[in-house]
């Protein structure tokens with residue numbers, strides 16, 4: 001058995017999401033080969049080659065991959081698909097975009113966002129916004145999976161360098177074109193890798209008031225997240241959204257402020273180690289999952305919290 | 310141009326999910342069902358494109374049991390022109406849904422297919438990407454903005470770090486994210502009119518597609534419940550607990 005794992009990188013660093021997701025391969029028998037794409041990424045390639053558990057690293061060194069489009073990346077994996085039994089990637093927006101396309105090309109089902117590898121063909125994943133947990137067994141010979149990073153500990157990058165092989169990208173389709181990216185700039189840690197997260201909901205009332213959260217986040221070294229209601233109302237950009245259809249997070253500490261606790265929001269954060277809820281409505285369902293609940297007006301207590309830290 | 314919109318019938322997003330005690334799945338008897346919210350957004354977007362004079366016909370497709378007719382009627386009442394219902398009692402996986410949709414694309418030749426990014430029952434997020442693979446079309450997933458310019462469609466995509474814009478040759482596949490639009494409610498006259506719009510009934514066999522699942526569901530259980538926590542009276546108490554009891558700050 002051999003696994004191909006797609007490794008994401010950003011600004012010369014391997015994505016923390018990939019480092020977590022690759023840990024899922026430790027429960028799959030056989031060698032693990034990484035795939036990394038992009039030109040002028042020697043730092044990322046060097047780091048990737050030292051990922052614990054990686055036996056070989058395939059590198060596509062090509063400007064066509066400075067921006068990763070699903071149509072192209074799928075073809076790269078298809079070109080080498082004969083050599084592999086498992087195809088894995090983190091369930092990031094890239095993994096979710098590419099892996100189903102690959103699976104369909106291979107005429108197999110894809111299994112999304114696994115949280116556990118039970119055996120060679122059996123996996124666990126959540127369905128219905130985390131309200132049910134399914135154990136599923138695939139009958140497909142080739143297995144294409146995405147992995148929920150929060151369910152695994154990040155692999156370390158301190159092993160001896162593995163063999164790095166350059167592969168050329170052939171038969172790359174040109175049916176789509178990259179136009180641009182507008183990435184949210186923030187001094188705060190990334191939501192999906194932060195140890196502490198403070199999130200705001202509709203109760204924040206507007207975008208300016210998120211500064212109250214920023215100040216607390218500053219003190220805690222925390223990332224700032226949001227409910228969909230806050231994103232929809234335009235308080236913060238879309239990439240702040242935590243939930244069933246946003247980001248799934250599981251920090252050490254999650255502080256929900258002015259968030260009611262709809263199931264779709266809980267789906268994205270209820271695996272956090274410690275949950276704090278601040279809400280003025282003592283009936284709010286968020287208190288059902290909170291370890292520590294404070295019934296209070298957020299505008300009064302957020303400045304107090306900032307002071308107390 | 311025709312636009313094809315696949316719509317799925319799911320348990321209403323605001324219903325409390327109950328896992329069956331025999332661990333075979335989730336209770337769906339006597340539970341309120343709705344159109345998957347992402348599919349509503351897809352229907353709405355198709356209607357807006359048609360209203361802007363960039364499409365002539367919208368076809369809503371649903372694959373599933375007899376009740377899927379209702380979901381198609383909802384799409385017709387919103388403004389789709391006709392429906393295709395592929396009747397099956399089986400649980401159909403995204404790969405098979407995509408194969409059926411690919412066959413429909415062959416006969417209907419739509420310029421755009423707009424699907425939801427994710428069905429909120431299985432949370433798979435696969436069908437659109439798979440259909441794109443099977444038809445060799447480009448894909449614009451998780452779309453928050455769509456701009457059509459004759460032969461191409463520009464799609465703004467919601468990605469982990471923010472937004473990405475891609476330009477796709479048409480025909481293309483787009484999957485919708487939540488902020489693409491705010492779906493309309495069907496008006497009463499339109500609900501009446503929808504009753505007269507045609508729904509073509511098919512079966513997977515008509516397309517030569519075997520929909521038997523490749524992934525067996527061995528067991529479905531309830532997630533572990535979080536222990537109920539405590540209420541604190543003040544920020545002072547909260548900070549003290551987080552420091553000394555939980556040890557997280």
Ligand SMILES: Cc1cc2nc3c(=O)[nH]c(=O)nc-3n(C[C@H](O)[C@H](O)[C@H](O)COP(=O)(O)OP(=O)(O)OC[C@H]3O[C@@H](n4cnc5c(N)ncnc54)[C@H](O)[C@@H]3O)c2cc1C
Nearest residue numbers: 201202203227228229243244245246258260264265280298
């Ligand atoms: C298909 C679908 C997918 C979805 N996906 C997601 C998702 O991924 N993530 C997500 O978050 N949601 C998602 N939702 C939306 C979800 O159902 C809820 O609507 C949303 O989470 C509500 O956000 P909220 O808690 O901020 O707002 P509300 O429910 O309006 O709650 C606001 C809370 O703030 C409190 N409050 C107000 N003022 C104050 C104050 N001064 N001090 C203290 N407390 C105050 C109120 O008591 C209330 O509890 C989805 C919905 C659908 C249909």
Ligand SMILES: Nc1ncnc2c1ncn2[C@@H]1O[C@H](COP(=O)(O)O)[C@@H](O)[C@H]1O
Nearest residue numbers: 315316372424425427428433434435436
């Ligand atoms: N049974 C179905 N009938 C029609 N469309 C479907 C069906 N299943 C999935 N889809 C479409 O594919 C999208 C994504 O579903 P999924 O890949 O299951 O998360 C949905 O939002 C629908 O647009």
